[in-house]
Amino acid sequence: MALLRWMRRRAKCCCMTCCGVFVFIIASLALFGRYLYKKEHCTDVESKQIIEGLCDLYSQGEVTGSLCSALCESRDLHYQTCTNYRKGKKVLFLTCDSCIPGKTSVSVVLKMKTDLSERDQLDMSHLELDTEQRQKDYVREVEFLVKNSFMFLRHKDMSKHKDILSFAWGWNFHEYLKNSNNRQKAVVVASSSLWSLTEQQEYLMSRDLYNYSFIPRIYGTCGPAYVVENTQTLGNYEFEMFKGWPHSWKERAAIALKLIHLIKDLDNLGQKLHLCDIKPDNFGLRDNGEVTLIDTDCAMFERNLLEQFNHTNCTKHDDCDFFDCRGFCDTKTKQCLLERTNNNMQSLCEDVFVGYFPKMPTGLLRDPPGAIKVELFKLLQECSNPVVETERHNARQHAQPNTVKKLQELLLRSIVDLS
Template sequence: HAELWIVPEIQLCEICPVVLVAMSELCCPEPPREVPHYSCLDYSSGALTGDLCEDLCVAQKLVYKHCLYYDRGKKVIQADWRGQPIILKSKKEIFSSYQHLSMLEEVETQDIPETELLLMVALEVKNALGLELSNNTMGPLWTRKKGPHWKAQVASMWSLLQQEEYIYFSLLQDFSKHVLRIIGSCGHFYAVEYLTAGHAWHKTLFPLENVIGPSLTGHRSRVRAIIDIALSFLDMVQHFDNDFSHRLHLCDIKPENFAIRHDLTVVAIDVDMAFFEPKMRDILEQKCTGDEDCNFFDCFSKCNLKIRKCGAQRANNNLQVICDKIFRRWFSPNLRGPLVSLPLQLQLQKAVQECAQPGHTGATGHQRTLKSLSQLYHLLRVTQRELQGAE
């Protein structure tokens, strides 16, 4: 019989020999080891530094394994660091490709005041994220101390600050369990924890055998894990909507951009298309002749035909897109199974379908989102109890 909420697996060829990637992504060119090589040349010349450079370039405790992604200079590399898998990322493959900080050439000593450096960091954050941040919140981005390698430290920091994703991960380290943990950096490359991404072709969207173990991947264990992951997605939605100074919008929601930790926490692993509210409004508020001109990937607003301008307020939200692109796959009305009562299955399927419909702006949309969140939380927890009672 058909398994409860599990979409049948689709067979397809592998595009990369290491991982399955989206059709728009490219495999790494050969030979793929050139990025650590370039970084180590710059490290040995004193141009860059970082807390991982010694292990990468001298002690060889950070060892290249695979290239996972390459497109227009952006590289994502899997490596082993002191026996544990990590991911190395950089928006550009060569350190010299990043904008140079001209003031470093103008000073022979460490004469730049710390307050001036912090101001520059704040301006870079404002340019990247659209946020006004005070100097005392810059700790995660500026922790360098003056010393013999001070210029290399500042130059390395400046290359990292030109990568929006690094800024997001750094600023949210201490505030969110739903973003990747940064392990360290070497020049323009930064290392994050290794997690296996989801992909749209997997029958459960995420490779659960990597999370709950191959011995626990029976039908009951998979269904229980999916319910727990769905609840974590709802926690993430609430967190991104309410727990920062501005709402965080996700404009590219697909399984490939998320991963699952062993405790079944959902983690955003690619935030190139994530925007806080101020920048989201700037992106949406464009000229238009119809609503179709106001679509920005998974984020859209409405066209005001009187002034021919898109509204600055997003018309849909993170929850609606997650229900549409993730939950619909899990809670399909065409699939039935014996583990959960049929009335509860139907209620959950109906709630997901209603949640996935494009929302409304303003107070009406907000109330509708709160209602969907509350209803989904309730039904998923009831499902958890039914599954526990059946064991």
């Protein structure tokens, strides 16, 4: 009996200890989660302070831009909400009453790379601006730097642009100087504001590719901040545990076809554009059904991507990866090869069409009609995890054109069958 009581006490003690440890772990995780939430999550107070800080700089004559007046004087831009921005650029959602002529209000996004105090400023204090000629020399120096920014982005000759500063700013640079009361100060303020924009990858790429429909429209700028059209993120089309399947197959299949066309377009820009951070939240959808690229901070033209691989030492393939752009490690030389082993289409299938669980798709092409379920699953597996005869073991491969063609045909057929 004594032994039995001892065993019961021992079991009870162990149980209480385990419960205590479990509670401690849960509490620790909750506290850590709360810490991360507070650390990463934006707040309305801070976001409004960003706008006020920008307007303070504008009122002090330190920044300028085509939308500064609407943001800070007429107050045609109204703050709505924000997204997490602690580790990346600031992203604020607003409505704009004057961005589109004839439209009462339109939803827009204000973006800015860093804190205002850390913005890239043009340091050309060594140049005197006390004469008109010296001011012209200053502007020529700025033109040279801005052209170099475009060259670095795409290695593209920008000499065809007679007025590179106005093209890059989206506002008439020289007209601004001409209409300023203090031209000497205006040269510095305009140049600094433009420079803080061209040092941001996404802004520069949006200006460079402005005539492509997949690039969100830039409505204007103010200092280092720029305002673009707001398009619905495809993250809204992902499966969520308590929402079930809110979007029809026909709707999702149509979007998938548009995404495939977009990916093909990116191969025909003179130089391939590689999307190295592919996820639903980085694609947008306009009201007319057009798809857009919401975030291009990790998009790189081919030459720049290869240079990224060129400067990387390695012992395994993962060492050569630049986010979703997979590289290949030559284990003999310990150097990354100058090529991407997968492609945009493979990443699109893996991260958008299939989703997080390959064996049970939760992505855009989840829950297809029963008639195509088996064939679709097979094609998605071939696309997201291609099996290609090669000596390159453990390296992610390109999605093959024939697989993509079959996938397009299957999606199109499924849409027609449901019509």
